[in-house]
Amino acid sequence: MREGYFISFEGGDGSGKSTQIQILREFLEERGYDVILTREPGGTPISEKIRSIILDKANSEMDDMTEALLYAAARAQLVSQIIRPALEEGKVVICDRFVDSSMAYQAYARGLGDSVKTINAFAVGDCMPDLTILLKVNPQVGSSRIGNRERDRIELASSDFHKKVYEGYLQLEKLYPERIVGIDAADTIENISGIISERIAGLLER
Numbered sequence: 001m002r003e004g005y006f007i008s009f010e011g012g013d014g015s016g017k018s019t020q021i022q023i024l025r026e027f028l029e030e031r032g033y034d035v036i037l038t039r040e041p042g043g044t045p046i047s048e049k050i051r052s053i054i055l056d057k058a059n060s061e062m063d064d065m066t067e068a069l070l071y072a073a074a075r076a077q078l079v080s081q082i083i084r085p086a087l088e089e090g091k092v093v094i095c096d097r098f099v100d101s102s103m104a105y106q107a108y109a110r111g112l113g114d115s116v117k118t119i120n121a122f123a124v125g126d127c128m129p130d131l132t133i134l135l136k137v138n139p140q141v142g143s144s145r146i147g148n149r150e151r152d153r154i155e156l157a158s159s160d161f162h163k164k165v166y167e168g169y170l171q172l173e174k175l176y177p178e179r180i181v182g183i184d185a186a187d188t189i190e191n192i193s194g195i196i197s198e199r200i201a202g203l204l205e206r
């Protein structure tokens, strides 16, 4: 039985997700909601180990399908260990990235297509977000926001790849308009958080 509420955040690298996730967490906690914040790939000891394999710059020979399967494996562990139990206890789960990341990065940008949908359906079953906030950032702006910090294996991919990720997200937004709320990440932090909290407060009150 599932009684909680599942929110995911999506967007290209440098879209400002982390800032908005923190603001939403405080907004919900101030209103008395029990919030579990987690991230992908990661969020459990096993999934964090898988994360370090996926993002390690030294693994440049990683096959695209290996990459997609590792993301799905990390996700299966996170769902069974953290997300599903939290939802069954009536908590609000906020996840930094979920299946849509695999659809944008692996299905669209890597070109693996529908196989990514299939392996992820196997990994998460019916555990999908009730609402997904998509922060839309032009990939060039996103890349410049990453600045000088060291980039991981995915962030180091070509600008063409990141352009495809962006296009993938726009397609997902069109495909799932009832679940995905797209917001222009070029707007101010306050305006973006205002849109998000308004949308979520309305849904949680129901």
Ligand code: TMP
Pocket: 013, 039, 040, 041, 071, 097, 098, 099, 101, 102, 103, 105, 106, 154, 155
């Ligand atoms: P993060 O930087 O948001 O923590 O995510 C790590 C990187 O992994 C980021 O570049 C996006 C990428 N990614 C995928 O390619 N597929 C996925 O399924 C997920 C969850 C992340």
